[in-house]
Amino acid sequence: MPAQANIDMLQKVTESLESSKGVFVIDYRGLTVKETQELRHALRDANSTMKVYKNNIVNIALKNAGLPDISDKLKGTCAYVFFENDPVDAAKAIKKESEALKKIEWVAGIADGKALDAESAKAYAELPSHDELVAQLVYVLAAPLRGIASVCAGPARGLVTALSQVAEQKEKEAA
Known part of the structure; x- marks a missing residue:
């Protein structure tokens, strides 16, 4: 026993x-x-x-x-x-x-x-630990979204730049 x-x-x-x-x-x-x-x-x-x-x-x-x-x-x-x-x-x-x-x-x-x-x-x-794998997954999933946001913001950014240049040119002509 x-x-x-x-x-x-x-x-x-x-x-x-x-x-x-x-x-x-x-x-x-x-x-x-x-x-x-x-x-x-x-x-x-x-x-x-x-x-x-x-x-x-x-x-x-x-x-x-x-x-x-x-x-x-x-x-x-x-x-x-x-x-x-x-x-x-x-x-x-x-x-x-x-x-x-x-x-x-x-x-x-x-x-x-x-x-x-x-x-x-x-x-x-x-x-990699579980937390590291989750962080890597979030990064991979977010990358296309960042690209889309950048592409969508491009025309607005271009418009702002063009309007800013027009405003500067008008100021120069007025002076």
Whole structure:
């Protein structure tokens, strides 16, 4: 019969999986307590949380949740980064901290319902975030409208220029 601590941990892992859209797995070996706190804070800003669980319990929770199997990658000291919304935000936070600390290694992940190896998980950090994609879409959609507005304003602008020149010429003749 499993120990009560393991049953409780399985319940916590299951809750973390249910409340998140996916998970990145990182190797955090060598981080000091302060560095770990900084990483957790950066992840919190990206609507993500980092938890440390036993790998075999995570494997059981993944299997129970019907998520892809990444058990072959879960070896050694693993931390699990559960993201609530956009996987890109969490990946960017991990990448930023890993570049600053030079101690964090990508192990695996599950995003969009698919198992990811270390390189695929790391590639999420290179993608534009949801907000950046929306901004790009708005820019692309607004470009033709700006062109139309410019074309429509052209004749009026020409008329104003012509009337202004006529007014200047009349002033010169009157003087």
